[in-house]
Amino acid sequence: KLPFEALSVDTLAARLGANDALCSHIGKDTSRWKVREVGDGNLNLVFIVEGATGAAVVKQALPYVRLVGDSWPLPLKRSFFEYHALTRQEARAPGSVPAIYHFDESQALIIMEYLSPHIILRRALIEGRQLPNIARDIGLFMARTLFRGSDLHMATKDRKADLALFADNVELCDITENLVFSDPYFDAKMNRHTSPQLDSIVAELRADRDLKVEAQRLKHIFAANAETLLHGDLHSGSIMVTATETRMIDPEFAFYGPIAFDVGMLLANFWMAFFSQRGHEQDGKRDTMRAYLLDVTVDTWSVFRTEFSHLWRTERTGMLYQKSLFEDQGDRLGAEQALDHMLHQVWTDMLGFAGVEVHRRILGLAHNADFETIADEDLRATCEAKALKFGRHIAVNRRQIHSIDEVNKLAALIEQE
Ligand code: SR1
Ligand code: MG
Structure with missing residues (x-):
């Protein structure tokens, strides 16, 4: 060597x-x-x-x-x-x-x-391109990888071996633990926000005890719930697209963590694309693009939920398969109830992870081009401020939010303020 x-x-x-x-x-x-x-x-x-x-x-x-x-x-x-x-x-x-x-x-x-003529999804969304298949492709990818990498599906011996293998990805987990869950909420050395107009909002967020408690709880869920092999960094910069094809790239942050993390990070990036559209209207209004992006969140969640439920019913072969508790006794409802509990947990935690992902992309070290490429500083700050408000709401109130339509109504209201 x-x-x-x-x-x-x-x-x-x-x-x-x-x-x-x-x-x-x-x-x-x-x-x-x-x-x-x-x-x-x-x-x-x-x-x-x-x-x-x-x-x-x-x-x-x-x-x-x-x-x-x-x-x-x-x-x-x-x-x-x-x-x-x-x-x-x-x-x-x-x-x-x-x-x-x-x-x-x-x-x-x-x-x-070499994927060609693919481009990075984030770029496509900034350019206002509507891609008909991304919700389906990414929803299926998340359901299949997250379900099949867990104790719901894998032989427990194999899952435990993989858990041990990926447990050594310590330094990249450490990046996420600090950059996503902690740094945005205090005056961390590497933080930067590019719009000075945000100073007062940033001060407010850092004094927001409810938000900081929630971020700490989410960090705990992230670090302590080794449910499945995550992509670990599933944002719109980690996805390549053509008009009809979608591929996921860059899973170097992979480790065993909570199912909701990949889903939350991904949806947060769609919501950030939504809030940044007003900054990219130099060539025309982006109303239909905004509506498209909200539809994509609805469809991605729906495809994820449907495919995960399908796999639950057809591929639950791992240690978490409770056949003797339910099906063997002719109790199909018990298994469905357990599925509902699991999806409810994923939903609630997904909203929390999405909220903090929005915050860190505006306040932390690693920003995203959706906002950064808005040349007009005031306009950029307005878009960012709205996204921050939205992120705070879904992170803090995640247990009281029951549907993606409710989330999107809120997003639309905040965006129009
Ligand atoms: C120091 S690395 C910053 C960010 O880039 C990666 O893409 C991850 O999102 C990480 O949080
Ligand atoms: Mg990457």
Whole structure:
């Protein structure tokens, strides 16, 4: 094994020119390789390599957080977790992630399918594009991976082995624990909000005891509920789309956590897209886009719920299958009642996770382009302030909110204020 060395546009062909997996997909004549570095995420290098017969993506972890620099070291082993999460996601939700061609643990690199003409979902939503299949595709992905990675479905021995395997993804969990659940609610060193107009709202949120208690409770649920293998960072920047196709990428934050976390993070990103639309109206009104985004939240939740319920009825083969308690006694209602309890819990916690995700993307270190690309500062601040208010409401009142229509009515009211 060679010691780790970061790739560059200039060294990639020499370093990977003899890699059979890469050559078989793009051709072995390295003189014809064209290499671009396209990583725009917070952590890694991402190269697109085009050869005579095709193209591939080479993703390499760096030993530090790219967004911050080498003052924040981060282990290379996140690449190992990403690789293992991708293989499990492909098995549990076939066709939902890029195909993997090769994994090199010591170089922390994954060679995978180049998705083209896909673009990042966040970009599509900022541009006002309506994609007819995302709710279905993402709803199914979440239900299938979250159900099939849990004790509802897996043999308990396998699940416990996976729990142990992913338990070592400590540093990336630590990022989420601090950046999502704690930092936004005090004057943390890495916090930044780009609109000074938010200062008074930020002060209010940090003095809001009910909100801070809720954030602490959510952090506890996140850290202590090892229910299933999560994607761990399922936001609209971790999804690639065409007009009809959807693929999930980047599961380096994968670990065993609460089912509601992936669902909440994802829906929060749709709600942020919704609140940011007014900032992107330079080429025309975005009323239908706003309505579309709310419909997407309804449909995603509905597809998730329906598929999860279907799997509950047809694939509950794990340790949590209580056949002898219910079905064997002719009591189908008991199993349905247990399902309702579970979905209710996922619903309630999902709203909480969504609320804090909205806050951290506006107040913490890692912002999102939905708001950041709004050039007019006052307009950006107005959009952000509304999203913050919405996030606070759903996090604090999550036990009193009973339907996604109720959430969306609130979102629409706040947006129009
Ligand atoms: C320091 S990493 C900041 C954020 O980027 C990733 O995409 C995760 O969302 C993480 O919280
Ligand atoms: Mg990422």
